[in-house]
Amino acid sequence: MTSQSSDGSLLYMEITAHTSSTPDPTPDPTPGPTDTIEVDWFTRKLFNPLVAWLTGRGLSVKGSRILTVAGRSSGEPRSTVINQLELDGERYLVAPRGQTQWVRNLRVAGTGSLRVGRQVENITVTELADDDKVAVLRAYLTAWAWEVGKFFGDLRATSSDEEILAAAHRFPAFRIDE
Numbered sequence: 001m002t003s004q005s006s007d008g009s010l011l012y013m014e015i016t017a018h019t020s021s022t023p024d025p026t027p028d029p030t031p032g033p034t035d036t037i038e039v040d041w042f043t044r045k046l047f048n049p050l051v052a053w054l055t056g057r058g059l060s061v062k063g064s065r066i067l068t069v070a071g072r073s074s075g076e077p078r079s080t081v082i083n084q085l086e087l088d089g090e091r092y093l094v095a096p097r098g099q100t101q102w103v104r105n106l107r108v109a110g111t112g113s114l115r116v117g118r119q120v121e122n123i124t125v126t127e128l129a130d131d132d133k134v135a136v137l138r139a140y141l142t143a144w145a146w147e148v149g150k151f152f153g154d155l156r157a158t159s160s161d162e163e164i165l166a167a168a169h170r171f172p173a174f175r176i177d178e
Contacts, residue, residue, distance in 0.1 A: 058117025069112035
């Protein structure tokens, strides 16, 4: 399969094929929490495919991008839809579901691509330390709590810095380097 399909149909199949809940037998090379929050049927079967379809055709839904990263074991391209956050002139990727496959792949690869329609941008990233995530997680919750708030439990954009910092280890975040 290729993620470069001009009509997006192969991309859609690739996205659905690589977002299964089957655990990867490859151990996570990074120590720390390995929990991944599963998504419900509506999100997995309707909402995410719709956003992927729209994004693949050039219509970003409130910052949506298709992230493609080389698989850490196979080297094959793996794609998923993510929300790109812009904050104070910097861009970030946040994993509201925790230690997902795209997070593990991006940690190993350090590079990937973001796509909206036919526009593809190659990126390199730096993972944020927990102490550096407070403002990013607050802004992410402000922008997308309506979509991903359920993954953050009781955490809200209005939570104190201490509360966000205490939960920061559960939500990997990457700065997109220019």
